[in-house]
Amino acid sequence: MMEAAILPGRRRFAMRPSFLLVALLLALAPDAPAQSPSRGELLYTTHCVACHTKEVHWRARRLATDWTSLAEETRRWQRNVGLNWSDDEVEDVVRYLNTTIYRFPDKAPKQTG
Numbered sequence: 592m593m594e595a596a597i598l599p600g601r602r603r604f605a606m607r608p609s610f611l612l613v614a615l616l617l618a619l620a621p622d623a624p625a626q627s628p629s630r631g632e633l634l635y636t637t638h639c640v641a642c643h644t645k646e647v648h649w650r651a652r653r654l655a656t657d658w659t660s661l662a663e664e665t666r667r668w669q670r671n672v673g674l675n676w677s678d679d680e681v682e683d684v685v686r687y688l689n690t691t692i693y694r695f696p697d698k699a700p701k702q703t704g
C-alpha cells in the first residue's frame with residue numbers, strides 16, 4: 592500500500608490533502624518523536640491551537656461537560672474554521688482531547704457513518 596510507504600504506522604489513515612500535508616511536515620521534522628502522535632493530535636495541533644491553548648479546556652465554566660458536548664463543540668469549531676472534517680476526524684480529535692484533558696467516559700461508537 593502506498594500509505595505504508597509514506598507512513599510506517601499501522602493506523603488507519605484517510606489520505607486527505609490536509610492530512611497528507613501534516614504527514615509530510617511530520618516526516619520532514621528533524622526531531623519527530625519515536626512514537627508518532629495520533630491523527631487526532633495532529634489535526635488538533637495543526638488547526639485548533641492557533642487561538643486557544645489548553646487553558647480554554649481547563650477553565651471552570653467549560654462548555655464541554657461530557658463526551659457528547661465535547662463532540663458537539665469539536666464539530667462546531669471545525670465548522671467555524673471551515674475544515675469540513677468527517678465524523679471520523681471529529682471523533683479522533685475528541686478522543687485526543689478526552690485522553691489528554693477531559694477524561695470523560697468514552698461514549699464514542701466504534702463505527703461512525
Ligand code: HEC
Nearest residue numbers: 638639641642643647648652653654655664665668669672
Ligand atoms: C478562532 C479561534 C479558535 C479556533 C481556530 C478554534 N477555537 Fe476552539 N475555542 C475558541 C474560543 C474563544 C473558545 C471559548 C469560547 C466559547 O465559550 O465558546 C473555544 C472553545 C472550544 C471548546 C470548548 C472548550 C470548553 O470545554 O469549554 C472546544 C472543545 C474547542 N474550542 C475545540 C476546538 C477545535 C477542535 C478547534 C479546531 C477545529 C478549535 N476549537 C479551533 C477559539 C477557537
